[in-house]
Amino acid sequence: MDVYLRSIVREDVPFVQTFCAMASVSALTSIPHPYPVDGARRWFAQVTSKARAGVIWPWTIVCDDQFAGIIALKRTEPSTGAVDYWVAPPFWGQGVATRAVGHVVLHAWDQGLQILSSYCLSSNVASRKVLEKNGFVLIREAPMASGKHAGQAFAYYCLRLERAD
Numbered sequence: 001m002d003v004y005l006r007s008i009v010r011e012d013v014p015f016v017q018t019f020c021a022m023a024s025v026s027a028l029t030s031i032p033h034p035y036p037v038d039g040a041r042r043w044f045a046q047v048t049s050k051a052r053a054g055v056i057w058p059w060t061i062v063c064d065d066q067f068a069g070i071i072a073l074k075r076t077e078p079s080t081g082a083v084d085y086w087v088a089p090p091f092w093g094q095g096v097a098t099r100a101v102g103h104v105v106l107h108a109w110d111q112g113l114q115i116l117s118s119y120c121l122s123s124n125v126a127s128r129k130v131l132e133k134n135g136f137v138l139i140r141e142a143p144m145a146s147g148k149h150a151g152q153a154f155a156y157y158c159l160r161l162e163r164a165d
């Protein structure tokens with residue numbers, strides 16, 4: 001199975017709309033449910049604007065030439081970044097997220113970032129495995145202060161990109 005990342009394009013919007021509207025995708029993320037009818041269109045406008053500003057690198061995950069999800073790297077400080085992702089249900093359990101995060105780690109390395117972070121609900125076993133298989137280390141678990149999952153335990157992970165020099 002060939003998994004690669006490419007820049008998001010307007011043609012991805014219908015796929016994002018379809019999959020983000022699925023409760024199975026949104027339940028463990030901050031994606032709203034029910035998903036607004038123009039949610040993907042607005043998401044695309046916001047994220048491409050942030051990408052132009054150099055704040056975020058958003059990619060489409062492509063699996064065997066098909067749309068398979070979204071992954072983004074956000075620069076949080078000059079040398080740190082945060083990774084966020086979801087995979088479309090037809091592609092779950094085939095190593096797609098693990099490989100997509102691996103590609104982002106390499107990109108972060110190329111960009112000179114030193115620390116990557118990510119977080120997920122503590123109960124999100126699949127996402128925790130994705131991070132751990134890419135070398136992320138659990139930093140702490142704590143209840144979310146606000147938002148859709150306020151009060152639920154989140155697991156915060158970090159990956160230090162070590163350089164020999």
Ligand SMILES: CC(C)(COP(=O)(O)OP(=O)(O)OC[C@H]1O[C@@H](n2cnc3c(N)ncnc32)[C@H](O)[C@@H]1OP(=O)(O)O)[C@@H](O)C(=O)NCCC(=O)NCCS
Nearest residue numbers: 025028086087092093094095096097098120125126127129
């Ligand atoms: C979490 C998610 C990204 C995982 O994507 P994926 O492509 O299925 O992940 P992978 O195939 O790379 O699997 C990673 C590991 O999790 C395991 N796994 C996958 N789905 C699982 C599940 N439902 N329960 C337990 N383990 C699961 C896999 O077996 C694999 O472990 P292994 O290598 O030990 O076998 C995907 O399920 C998803 O997008 N879910 C909804 C949105 C979400 O949770 N996003 C992340 C928010 S932080």
